[in-house]
Amino acid sequence: MILTDTHTHIYSEAFDEDQEKMMERAIENGVTRFFVPAIDSTYTKSMYEIEEKYPEHVFLMMGLHPTHVKENYKKELLQVEQELNKRFSRREGKKFYAIGEIGIDLYWDTTFLVAQQEAFRYQIQLAKKYKLPIVIHCREAFEEVFEVLESEKGDDLFGIFHCFTGTIDDAKRAIGYNMKLGIGGVVTFKNGKIDTFLDQIPLEHIVLETDAPYLAPTPYRGKRNESSYLVRVLERLSEIYQKPEEEIAQITTNNSKDVFGV
Numbered sequence: 001m002i003l004t005d006t007h008t009h010i011y012s013e014a015f016d017e018d019q020e021k022m023m024e025r026a027i028e029n030g031v032t033r034f035f036v037p038a039i040d041s042t043y044t045k046s047m048y049e050i051e052e053k054y055p056e057h058v059f060l061m062m063g064l065h066p067t068h069v070k071e072n073y074k075k076e077l078l079q080v081e082q083e084l085n086k087r088f089s090r091r092e093g094k095k096f097y098a099i100g101e102i103g104i105d106l107y108w109d110t111t112f113l114v115a116q117q118e119a120f121r122y123q124i125q126l127a128k129k130y131k132l133p134i135v136i137h138c139r140e141a142f143e144e145v146f147e148v149l150e151s152e153k154g155d156d157l158f159g160i161f162h163c164f165t166g167t168i169d170d171a172k173r174a175i176g177y178n179m180k181l182g183i184g185g186v187v188t189f190k191n192g193k194i195d196t197f198l199d200q201i202p203l204e205h206i207v208l209e210t211d212a213p214y215l216a217p218t219p220y221r222g223k224r225n226e227s228s229y230l231v232r233v234l235e236r237l238s239e240i241y242q243k244p245e246e247e248i249a250q251i252t253t254n255n256s257k258d259v260f261g262v
């Protein structure tokens with residue numbers, strides 16, 4: 001059984017003490033593909049380091065996280081572009097597998113809304129230029145995110161709506177923009193809500209994720225999350241869809257291959 005964690009911050013300082021053990025536990029549990037979203041330039045070095053350690057397992061993204069869009073965001077975006085340029089101008093070697101995570105977050109702070117919208121749009125255009133998927137972070141901002149997607153929609157726009165927590169209508173809308181839904185720990189929560197309608201969304205639109213070190217699934221809720229806990233998400237989806245875990249693992253890993261091209 002091959003499980004794909006489509007969203008995990010394995011380079012996070014939360015794993016400074018036991019990064020190797022954490023990776024071992026995940027791989028032992030069948031989680032062998034790690035797609036790793038960027039946050040901002042302060043993490044680039046540690047992302048490259050973990051990629052170097054696990055070249056067969058780790059697939060990096062590049063981008064600027066919406067909650068890290070601050071006064072210096074133009075400089076940050078320039079660095080995103082430079083890193084993309086560096087890797088894609090070489091004929092062989094390492095690449096990035098998505099632009100992410102990008103989007104709009106109005107939960108923590110609305111001060112930079114306009115800058116967040118601009119950064120989101122700009123990075124979608126970068127994704128199109130490099131023919132890459134996008135990985136969207138959306139919190140308290142469905143209308144704002146959909147507004148940008150509507151104006152950028154097309155065959156060259158595709159990706160994942162990470163940590164999907166919207167309504168069934170939001171889900172259908174996201175799928176309409178060629179997005180898969182990233183399903184993680186929230187699906188195991190008693191008040192997570194998405195478990196009430198997910199069975200109406202065909203599995204071909206679903207990918208699995210942990211968002212480690214955040215959003216640990218039940219029974220670890222509130223604690224540090226890690227990629228090995230993806231099996232809890234798998235268990236819950238098996239109940240919701242009434243299908244064996246092996247089948248869900250296979251379908252969602254195939255979906256991740258469709259999105260990331262690897």
Ligand SMILES: [Zn+2]
Nearest residue numbers: 007037101211
């Ligand atoms: Zn994330």
